[in-house]
Amino acid sequence: MTEDVTFRIFRGEPNEDGNPVGEMVDYTVEMDEGMVVLDVVHKIQAEHAPDISCRWNCKAGKCGSCSAEVNGKPRLMCMTRMEEIMEETPENTPVVVKPMQAFPLTKDLVTDLQWAYDLNKTIPPLNGPDEMDWEFDQKEADRVQEFRACIECMLCVNTCHVMREHQLFDEFAGPRFFVRLANLEMHPMDQDNRLELIKDDYGLGYCNITRCCTEVCPAGINITDNAIIPLKERVITEYYDPIAILAKKIGLRK
Numbered sequence: 001m002t003e004d005v006t007f008r009i010f011r012g013e014p015n016e017d018g019n020p021v022g023e024m025v026d027y028t029v030e031m032d033e034g035m036v037v038l039d040v041v042h043k044i045q046a047e048h049a050p051d052i053s054c055r056w057n058c059k060a061g062k063c064g065s066c067s068a069e070v071n072g073k074p075r076l077m078c079m080t081r082m083e084e085i086m087e088e089t090p091e092n093t094p095v096v097v098k099p100m101q102a103f104p105l106t107k108d109l110v111t112d113l114q115w116a117y118d119l120n121k122t123i124p125p126l127n128g129p130d131e132m133d134w135e136f137d138q139k140e141a142d143r144v145q146e147f148r149a150c151i152e153c154m155l156c157v158n159t160c161h162v163m164r165e166h167q168l169f170d171e172f173a174g175p176r177f178f179v180r181l182a183n184l185e186m187h188p189m190d191q192d193n194r195l196e197l198i199k200d201d202y203g204l205g206y207c208n209i210t211r212c213c214t215e216v217c218p219a220g221i222n223i224t225d226n227a228i229i230p231l232k233e234r235v236i237t238e239y240y241d242p243i244a245i246l247a248k249k250i251g252l253r254k
Contacts, residue, residue: 005031005082007040008094009052013107020105025049026094031082037097038066038077041109053108061218064153068109069098074155074216100158102167113154115169119177124197128189136188146226147183149219152176156213156223162206173202175213175223182227185234199235204228 005028012022027044038056045052054077056066061079068077071088077097089095103111128134156175157163163174173181181198184190198204211224221227237244 002030002032004028005040005086006094007044008096009041009044009109010098011049011052011108012105014105018104020099022108024096035082036078037068037070037075037080037082037085037095040082040095041077041097053106053110055110062151064151067100067153067155067158069096069100069158071096074100074158076153076155076218079218100154102158102160102164103154116152116154116157116176119173120180122201123177123180123184124192124194126184126187126190127192128187129191134189140186140188144183144186146221147179149221150176150179151219153218155216155218159212159216160207161210161212162203168203168206171203172206173198173204175207175228177202178204178207178231179221179223179227182231185231195235195238198231199239204231204235207232 006026007029008024008026010022011025012020015021027048029040029043029047031040038054038059041052041054045054054066056078057063058065059078061076064076066077067074069075070077070080070085085095097109099105099109100111103113103115106112154176156179160175162168162172178198181194181202184192185194185198207228209224209229213228214222214224217223239245
């Protein structure tokens with residue numbers, strides 16, 4: 001069974017000042033059973049607008065490339081089924097597809113993620129013992145394994161109000177990189193202490209635990225409870241807990 005679907009897609013590019021300039025354009029195509037949002041975008045490219053810019057790669061929810069905002073919610077287009085979209089979209093209303101609003105526009109549905117690559121380089125990598133005969137409990141391995149499921153789609157950054165509304169990209173690492181920092185800080189063999197960086201350079205204090213990042217994570221990572229809150233607890237213990245600070249000074253705690 002097939003039916004027509006209308007997509008209202010943002011078409012535009014940044015102007016000389018870097019601000020997005022464009023318009024919403026409607027395209028109607030025949031939708032086949034089992035389609036995802038990315039399938040419809042590809043069909044629009046094939047039948048109506050071959051010049052639409054859209055980033056994608058694996059089409060299996062593993063590369064994080066096809067991030068966009070569908071009906072106002074950050075999602076992976078390849079993992080968003082049209083049957084679900086049609087259920088939430090009012091009758092005779094187009095499905096609205098826009099690029100991620102927190103990042104600079106490149107063109108149409110593509111945004112510039114250079115910030116993420118640059119920030120990633122500033123994070124000190126895992127620093128384990130020189131001898132590679134690392135041994136640790138399975139529970140310790142399981143704790144950080146969740147963080148390694150991140151596909152770097154940046155949907156969590158896009159939905160974070162600190163980034164989206166306030167654009168504090170120079171002061172705040174954002175949820176994706178707090179996931180990476182939690183992975184490093186909680187690794188049983190890591191010997192570095194990044195808490196000062198997390199507190200000062202990466203601005204952990206800006207996060208006020210709205211859990212919006214967790215809600216949009218396509219990998220199902222509990223970003224807020226399992227990464228951000230434990231990092232906050234470590235920072236508080238290290239810098240603001242008077243008993244812990246005193247214990248460290250007199251040598252009771254390393």
